[in-house]
Structures are given as C-alpha cells and as structure tokens.
Amino acid sequence: MKNLPLNLITLTILTTTNAFAEGSKNSDVEKIEVQGTYIEGYGAHEVSGASRLDLSIIEIPQSVSVITSAQMRDFQLSDINAALDSATGINVERIETDRTYYTARGFDVTNFQIDGVGLPLTSGNNHADEDTAIYERIEVIRGANGLMTGVGNPSATINFIRKRPTEETEVSVRGTVGSWDKTRLEVDASTPLTDKVSARVVLVKQDNESYLDRYEQDKSVAYAFIGAELTDSTYLSISHSYNQSDAIGNNWGANPLYYTDGSATDYDASTNTSANWSNWQVVKNNTVVELAHYFNSQWSLRATYSHKTTDEDTELFYVYGTPDKNTELGLLGYASEYDLDDKHNLFDAYINGEFSLFGREHQIVAGINYAKMSYVDKSLYDYTTGNGFPVMPPLPEWDGNTPKPIFTDGLTGSDVTNEQKAAYFTARFEVLDNLHVIAGGRYNDWNVEGNSYNVVQDASDKEFIPYLGAVYQITPELVAYTSYTETFVSQTKLDINDKILAPITGESKEIGIKSEFFDGLLIGSIAYFDVQQTNVAKLDVRTTDLPINLQRYIGAEGISSNGFELEVAGQIYDNLQLSFGFTDFDISGDDVVADYTPSTLIKLAATYTVPAIEGLSIGVNMNWQDDISRKQGVVGDGFANAGEEIVTKQGAYAVVNVMMAYAITDNVSLSLNANNITDEKYINSLYWAQGYYGAPANYSATLSWSL
Numbered sequence: 001m002k003n004l005p006l007n008l009i010t011l012t013i014l015t016t017t018n019a020f021a022e023g024s025k026n027s028d029v030e031k032i033e034v035q036g037t038y039i040e041g042y043g044a045h046e047v048s049g050a051s052r053l054d055l056s057i058i059e060i061p062q063s064v065s066v067i068t069s070a071q072m073r074d075f076q077l078s079d080i081n082a083a084l085d086s087a088t089g090i091n092v093e094r095i096e097t098d099r100t101y102y103t104a105r106g107f108d109v110t111n112f113q114i115d116g117v118g119l120p121l122t123s124g125n126n127h128a129d130e131d132t133a134i135y136e137r138i139e140v141i142r143g144a145n146g147l148m149t150g151v152g153n154p155s156a157t158i159n160f161i162r163k164r165p166t167e168e169t170e171v172s173v174r175g176t177v178g179s180w181d182k183t184r185l186e187v188d189a190s191t192p193l194t195d196k197v198s199a200r201v202v203l204v205k206q207d208n209e210s211y212l213d214r215y216e217q218d219k220s221v222a223y224a225f226i227g228a229e230l231t232d233s234t235y236l237s238i239s240h241s242y243n244q245s246d247a248i249g250n251n252w253g254a255n256p257l258y259y260t261d262g263s264a265t266d267y268d269a270s271t272n273t274s275a276n277w278s279n280w281q282v283v284k285n286n287t288v289v290e291l292a293h294y295f296n297s298q299w300s301l302r303a304t305y306s307h308k309t310t311d312e313d314t315e316l317f318y319v320y321g322t323p324d325k326n327t328e329l330g331l332l333g334y335a336s337e338y339d340l341d342d343k344h345n346l347f348d349a350y351i352n353g354e355f356s357l358f359g360r361e362h363q364i365v366a367g368i369n370y371a372k373m374s375y376v377d378k379s380l381y382d383y384t385t386g387n388g389f390p391v392m393p394p395l396p397e398w399d400g401n402t403p404k405p406i407f408t409d410g411l412t413g414s415d416v417t418n419e420q421k422a423a424y425f426t427a428r429f430e431v432l433d434n435l436h437v438i439a440g441g442r443y444n445d446w447n448v449e450g451n452s453y454n455v456v457q458d459a460s461d462k463e464f465i466p467y468l469g470a471v472y473q474i475t476p477e478l479v480a481y482t483s484y485t486e487t488f489v490s491q492t493k494l495d496i497n498d499k500i501l502a503p504i505t506g507e508s509k510e511i512g513i514k515s516e517f518f519d520g521l522l523i524g525s526i527a528y529f530d531v532q533q534t535n536v537a538k539l540d541v542r543t544t545d546l547p548i549n550l551q552r553y554i555g556a557e558g559i560s561s562n563g564f565e566l567e568v569a570g571q572i573y574d575n576l577q578l579s580f581g582f583t584d585f586d587i588s589g590d591d592v593v594a595d596y597t598p599s600t601l602i603k604l605a606a607t608y609t610v611p612a613i614e615g616l617s618i619g620v621n622m623n624w625q626d627d628i629s630r631k632q633g634v635v636g637d638g639f640a641n642a643g644e645e646i647v648t649k650q651g652a653y654a655v656v657n658v659m660m661a662y663a664i665t666d667n668v669s670l671s672l673n674a675n676n677i678t679d680e681k682y683i684n685s686l687y688w689a690q691g692y693y694g695a696p697a698n699y700s701a702t703l704s705w706s707l
Contacts, residue, residue, distance in 0.1 A: 042071050042579040042605065043523055043570025047139045047159070052116065052350060052365045053428050053438070058514040061438060061469030061481035063089070063142040063527045063565055071579060072132055074607050074659055075621045076176070076673050076700060078184070078206075079129045080138070080160075085623050085655075087140045088567045088581025088603055090156065094684035094694075097215055097250045097272075098280045101125045101687055104142055105531050106561035106587040106597055107155035107506070111145060114160050114286065117304050117348050127312060128245035128282035133186055133204045134223040136163045142565070143508035143529060144487040151420065151444060154487050154506035154531045162239070165198035165227055166190045171707040178673075178700030182208035199226040211695050212272040214249030214400045233294040243284040249400065250280045252316035252336075254690040256395070257683070259325035262635040262646040267396065269681055269693040275317035275335070276400035283311045299353035305346070312340035312377075315407070319392060328394030335381065335388045337407035342375040350424075360430040365440075369422040378413035379453075382406050416450030416457050426467070434473040438483075441466045446490055459490045461503050482511040493537040493553040501555050506533040522570035522578075529565065529585070533558035559589045563599075575609040591631075596686040598625035607659070615663030624654040630686040648691075650683045655694065671702045 044066035045056050057064050065088045067077070077083040081100055084090045090109065093101040102109040112118055112126070132138070139161060144154035169191040176184040183206070190200035204221035220242070227237035251274045258264055286308040294300045318334040350367025382388030382405030390402050426440035441464055448459045469483035488503040495501055512527030536558035543551045563585020572578050581603040587594040607619035632646040656678055661671035676697050683691040 041521075041571050041577045042068055042607075043521060043577075044068055044137060045520065045523070047141070052352060052367075053363050053426060054352075055428070057523055058479050058516060058525075059436070059471055061471050061483035062485075062510060063512065063525065063529070063567070065089075065140040065142070065567060065581065066569070067138040067140070067579075069136055070577070071605055072135075072138075074617075074619055074661070074671075075605065075657060076659075076671075076702065078132055080126070080132060080158075081129070083132050083138055084140075084158070086579070086603055086605055086621065087138070089142050089565055089583045089601065090140060091598060091601065091625070093687040095125075095688050095691070096252060096254060097210075097212065097692075098128050098245070098247050098282075099125050101685075102156075102158075103597060103687075104156035105154070105529060105563070105585060106559050106593060107153040107531065107533065109153070109155045109158060111152045111157040112160070113157060114288070114306070115162055115290075115304070116159055117288075117306055117346050127310075128243075128247070128280070128284075129217065129219060130284075131204055131206075131219065131221045131243060133188070133221055134162055134202050134241055135160045137161050143483075143510055143531065144485045144506055151446065152487050152489060154485075154508040154533060162225070162241075163188070163190075163200055163202060163223070164225055164237075165192070165200045167192070167198075169707070172704065173706075174702055174704045176700055176702040178208070179698035180209040180211060182206070182700060184208075193226075196229040197226065198228075199224070201225075210249075211270055211698070212249070212251075212692070213270050214272055214274055214276055214278075215251075216248045218246040220244045235290075235292045237288075237290045239288045239290075241284075241286045243282075245280075245282045247280040248278070249274045249276065250278055250314075250316075251692065252278070252314075253318045253320065254688070254692040256319070256321070256323055256331065257630075257648045257686075257689070257691055258322065258632055258646050260322050260330065260636065261325055261639050262641060262644055263325060264648060265323070267693075269696050271395060271398075271692070272400075273317070273319040273395070273398070274400055275333070275402050275404075277404045278315060278317050278400075280314045280316070281312065285309045295353075298355075299351065301349070301351045303347075303349035306344070308344040308346075310340065310342040312338070312342075314338045315404075317402070319395070321392075323395065328396060329392075331392035331395060333390040333392055333402060335405045335407070337380040338377065340375060340377040342373070342377075344371070344373045346371045357429075362430055363428040364425065365427075366425040367423070369420070369424065371420045371422075372417070373419075374417040376413065376415050378411060380407035381410040383409040412453050414450065414452035414457075416448065416452055419447045421445040436471045436473075438469040438471070439467065444488070448490055448492070455492065457492050459492050459500050461488065461490050463488045463503065477517065478513065478515045480511075480513050482509075484509050491535075491537055495554060496540055496542065496552045498552075501537055501553060502535055504533060504535050504537075504558065506531070506558075518571065522568065522572060524568045525566070527565045528563070530560075530562040532560040557589055559587060559593055561585050561587045575611060577607045579603070579605040595629045595631065598628050600626040615669075617661045619659045619661075621657040621659070622654055624652070626652045628686050630689065632689060648683075648686060648689075650686060653680050653682045654678075655680060655682075667706055669704045671704070673700045673702070675699070 047064050067083050081092050084092050089104050091103045139159040142156045145157040171189045174186045185205050187203045192198045202223040206219040209216050222242040225239035289305045291303045316336050319331050321331040323330045347370045352365040354363050387403040387405040422444045424442035429437045431437050443464045446461045448457050450457045465486045467485040471479050471481045473479050487506040490503050491501045493501050509530045514525040535555035537553040538556035540552045540554050566582040569579045583601040602624040604622045607617050610616040629647050629649045635641050635644045655676050657675040659673045663669045679697040682694050684694050
C-alpha cells in the first residue's frame with residue numbers, strides 16, 4: 001500500500017461510496033439539524049474526533065474522555081492548560097509562563113484539532129494562553145489516532161468542539177474578579193436571525209497580574225459563527241475566531257534547580273527570571289467554512305476548509321548557569337528577539353452512510369484531506385552592546401532591572417513548508433448480533449521542505465496507517481473492546497550514507513471494558529494499553545567526534561509504555577456529578593522521560609447540588625501525581641561530594657480546588673472558586689532541566705446572568 005498512488009485510493013473510495021449512495025437514492029431526504037448542544041453534567045455520550053462514525057462512547061474501541069462545558073464552567077477552566085489538567089491520562093508540562101508541552105502515556109501530545117480538523121503543532125508545544133470560552137467541549141482520544149491524523153505520536157489527540165448557534169435565543173454574561181487583580185468579562189450570545197439563518201458570538205476580555213514577579217497578561221477573544229440552511233438538505237456555515245495574548249514579564253526558560261554543590265534550590269514561589277522589558281505577544285486567527293449535505297436519510301457529505309494564522313513577536317530574557325549556594329552568584333543572562341509567522345490551510349471532505357450487506361446493517365466513512373503548513377521565524381541577539389549577556393545578581397534579589405539590548409546581531413531562523421495529502425476510510429461491520437468490527441486506514445503523502453536554524457528539513461514520506469478494532473456487546477450496557485492503530489513522524493536526520501532516516505513509527509494496542517449505568521447517566525471504562533515507538537534517530541557513534549553538520553544518525557528503538565486507565569464520568573445520584581480518572585503506567589527505553597513523567601495520575605472533579613438549600617451547589621476538583629525527578633549531571637571538583645550525581649526531585653503532590661455556586665434567581669448566579677487550597681508548593685515540570693513553581697492558593701468570584 002505504501003506506493004499506491006493517492007489519487008487511485010481516493011477514486012476507489014469515492015466510487016464505492018457513490019455506488020452505495022445511488023443504491024439508496026429513493027430514500028426520503030432528512031432535514032439537517034446543525035445546532036449547538038449543551039451537555040448537562042460531566043457525562044458525554046458521543047464524540048466526533050475518533051472515527052466520524054455515528055457512535056456512542058462505549059461503541060468506540062479506544063479510550064475517550066470528554067471535558068464538558070459544565071465542568072469548565074464549574075471550576076473556571078478558562079484556558080486549555082487548566083482544562084487539560086482535568087483530563088484523564090494527560091500531563092500538562094508547564095515549562096514556561098507562555099509555552100507548554102503536553103504528554104500522554106509517555107509521549108508528547110502534538111495533535112490538536114478543531115472540530116476534527118488539524119495538524120500537529122509546529123514545534124510540538126503551545127504558545128500563549130488559549131481560551132476555552134469558544135468551545136462547547138474538549139474531546140481527548142488517547143492512543144494513536146490513525147484514522148483522523150496518522151501523523152504524530154501515539155499519545156493522544158485533543159479535539160476542540162466549537163460552540164454553534166442554538167435553536168432559541170440565548171444570552172449569557174459572566175464577570176470574574178480574582179487574586180492578583182484578575183478581571184474577566186465574557187459574553188456569549190446566540191440567536192436565530194431568520195427561519196434559516198442563525199448566529200453565535202462570543203467575546204472575552206481578561207486582564208491579570210500574577211503570583212510571579214513582573215508577569216502580567218492581557219487577553220482578548222472574539223468568535224463569530226453564522227450558519228444557514230440553504231435547502232432542507234444543505235447547511236453552510238462560516239466562522240472566525242480571534243485570540244490575542246499580550247504577556248509582560250514572561251519567562252524564557254525558568255529557575256535553576258540546583259546549586260554548584262548539588263543541593264536543591266528553594267526559591268520563593270514568586271521567583272521569575274524575566275527582565276522588566278520581557279514581552280510575548282501572540283495573535284491567532286482561524287477562519288472556517290463548512291458545508292454539510294444530506295443525499296438521503298442514509299448518506300451525507302461534509303466538507304471543511306480552515307485557514308489559521310499565528311503571529312508572534314517577542315523580546316525574551318533567559319537565565320542560565322549554576323549558582324553558588326552561599327553567594328547565589330554564577331548566573332548569566334541571555335537576551336533574544338523571536339518572531340514567528342505561521343500559516344495553516346486545511347481542507348477535509350468525507351462522505352458517510354449506512355449500507356446493507358449479507359443481511360446486516362453496516363456504516364462507512366470515506367474522505368480526503370489536504371493540509372499545508374508554512375512558517376517563518378527568526379531570532380536576533382545582541383553581541384555588541386554588552387547588554388545581551390549580562391552577569392546576573394543573586395536570583396533572590398533579581399528585580400528584572402537590566403538594560404534592554406539592541407537586537408541586530410546573529411540573525412538565524414526557519415523557513416519551512418509542510419504539505420500533506422491524505423485519503424482515509426473507516427467501516428463498521430456488524431459481524432454478529434453482538435459483535436462489531438471497525439476496520440480502516442489512512443494513506444498519508446507527506447512532504448517537508450525548508451531550512452530551520454541552518455538544518456535542512458527536506459523530507460518526503462508515504463505511509464498507509466491501518467486501524468482495526470472490535471467491540472463485543474456482553475449485555476446491553478456492557479461491552480468489551482480491543483483496537484490496534486499506528487502513527488508516523490517524518491525525520492530529517494541523515495544516516496552514514498547521507499540518506500534521510502525512515503519515519504519514526506508508533507503503534508498503540510488497547511483492550512478494555514466500557515459500561516453504562518443508571519440508564520446511561522454514568523459511563524465507566526477500564527483499559528490496558530501497550531504503546532511503542534521505533535526508529536527514533538540516535539547519534540551514530542562513528543561520527544561522534546565530527547562537527548555537528550557532519551554527524552550522522554541511526555534508527556534506534558524508542559520509548560515504549562504500558563499500563564492501565566480507569567475512568568468514570570456522569571451522574572451517580574440525582575444531585576451528584578462526577579468525573580474520575582486513574583492512570584498508572586511504566587515507561588521503558590528512555591530513562592530521562594521515565595524520570596520526569598509521573599507514572600500515576602489521579603483526576604477527580606465532583607459537584608453536589610444541596611437538596612436542603614435550593615440553588616446551592618458545591619464541588620471539588622483534584623489532581624494528584626506521584627513523584628518525578630531529573631538527573632542533572634555530577635558535582636564538580638572542589639566539593640567534598642565531587643562526582644556525586646545531582647538529581648532534582650519533586651515529590652508526589654495534589655492540587656485541590658473547590659467551588660460553591662448559588663442561583664440567586666432563575667437568571668442570576670454567583671460562584672466562588674478557591675484553587676490550591678492547601679497552598680501546595682511544587683515545581684510545575686521537570687520536562688526541562690529548569691523549572692518554576694505552580695500558583696499558590698488563589699481565589700475568584702464570578703457573577704453570571706443568562707437569558
């Protein structure tokens with residue numbers, strides 16, 4: 001399948017689906033209803049990012065979580081980092097104030113989609129604080145998502161489902177004040193404009209200082225969605241989102257974690273390495289056009305075009321070195337200007353429907369996808385004025401006061417274009433009354449061209465990514481499932497023969513049980529997974545002593561992980577909503593990753609409506625992780641413990657948040673939130689050799705009005 005031309009696969013898929021559609025053309029046409037839906041509570045029943053088949057969560061042979069709008073509202077999860085903190089199996093690696101990595105099952109999460117369409121993040125991480133106000137829910141599909149992407153790591157796919165117009169006019173206004181002078185105003189309005197046209201608008205303005213010295217953020221969000229029923233069977237929509245984040249005093253890198261004698265540093269939680277002129281401005285725009293058409297009651301077509309841009313302008317200050325424990329001296333500053341211009345163009349079209357074969361009913365989805373991503377970035381430094389690399393005072397005394405450099409030296413950067421063409425199909429076969437098999441795959445034709453910081457990025461790969469899953473219905477409420485899927489990542493490293501290494505390949509195997517309780521109000525699952533990644537570039541020892549541009553690589557075994565996940569979400573009793581996730585796994589193949597990745601995660605969110613006091617609800621949101629560490633080298637000469645290994649450790653800890661909400665009237669409510677109520681002090685991440693502390697105890701109050 002590797003060398004099968006893409007157009008042949010596409011033609012075969014569309015011809016097949018067209019034949020099925022023609023066979024059903026006399027069926028009644030079903031009127032399209034594309035409206036926003038509010039998921040009450042913490043239990044969701046369907047997801048759209050796993051296969052595009054019309055399946056409930058328990059019918060999908062893969063681990064799936066949903067962070068609902070109710071959960072985001074109750075605990076003020078207004079940015080994606082806070083939201084994903086609550087997702088089963090997801091670890092949020094806050095390495096800096098405005099740059100974040102995400103991991104699942106030991107691998108970086110790079111696949112982020114909006115309504116099922118997207119590409120891996122440009123640099124594998126997210127910049128700035130992205131708001132959740134425009135999203136109805138967030139879907140997390142863990143493991144390799146070979147059907148919907150096929151490119152990336154076998155970790156997870158995060159699918160953001162945007163808010164859409166509602167059938168009736170709805171308006172809500174929410175105002176929040178909180179610790180460190182936080183103010184936030186959010187407006188969400190949806191209304192039918194005519195019998196056939198409806199619209200929704202979301203506006204957000206947020207300004208806040210921080211527990212970190214000098215750090216402030218100003219955030220603006222605007223989102224508009226308009227949809228029209230062109231006919232009883234055709235729906236067209238266009239939407240645009242604007243997200244601006246202006247950060248001042250942001251860090252680049254973070255605090256040193258050990259002294260020259262190997263002992264651990266222990267700064268105030270407010271310690272920030274930024275200069276007083278540091279800033280990071282990010283503007284993201286995303287325009288989406290969607291078309292949906294029903295041929296008849298069984299077959300439909302959906303097409304999406306998305307144009308997304310990211311513009312970043314930064315002036316950064318990095319602190320490096322190892323301080324002396326007695327004097328706190330030994331650190332140096334390192335200033336840089338960084339600018340990024342990133343563009344994504346994506347087109348996706350698929351047809352889905354039902355057909356009869358051998359006396360049984362089956363489903364199929366077949367589609368094509370085109371994506372082009374290009375980015376240009378540049379970095380500048382100051383090698384001439386003396387302000388680009390200043391000697392630092394003791395970090396506990398650092399107030400950010402250093403002359404601003406003139407960024408005119410050492411221009412470097414990137415100019416890279418990624419292009420992907422793909423065709424995919426998924427079929428769900430009813431093999432027996434209680435047994436369904438899902439089989440499919442995705443053919444990716446991937447091409448990368450350009451140069452990044454003097455490293456050629458040219459690479460080209462063609463891969464067929466298979467998917468196979470089975471679901472056996474033990475009882476009407478209980479199913480057992482198993483699945484297998486793959487991913488791949490292109491590489492640019494050269495081997496000893498100056499040939500580009502073959503792609504990094506990943507595979508994910510999973511087996512589990514899912515069940516519905518209380519007439520579907522509660523969904524539970526338990527899964528065992530085995531994830532592997534192979535052919536990761538490793539330096540060829542024969543070229544170790546050569547200059548960097550002449551060093552060559554070999555494909556080596558990568559990371560593998562296996563473990564269990566347990567999840568329960570939904571309504572337990574009439575007044576109790578619960579979301580609980582437990583993850584425990586082991587990583588092999590990379591001791592560094594195994595050390596800094598928590599192997600056990602517990603996520604809990606619960607709200608209780610107090611029957612004795614009408615309108616009152618209380619809740620708790622808790623994240624717990626076990627201990628992590630990072631080896632930092634050895635103690636140098638001149639110390640009694642010279643040669644001793646330096647290990648940074650962060651013990652197991654829990655962050656506990658609580659909330660209380662009271663409905664003053666049918667339209668007005670007040671909610672109070674307290675975060676990290678135990679005032680736990682902890683290092684956010686050991687993903688890098690530096691780190692900074694999480695937020696101490698903080699509080700907010702939100703007044704809401706709705707129509």
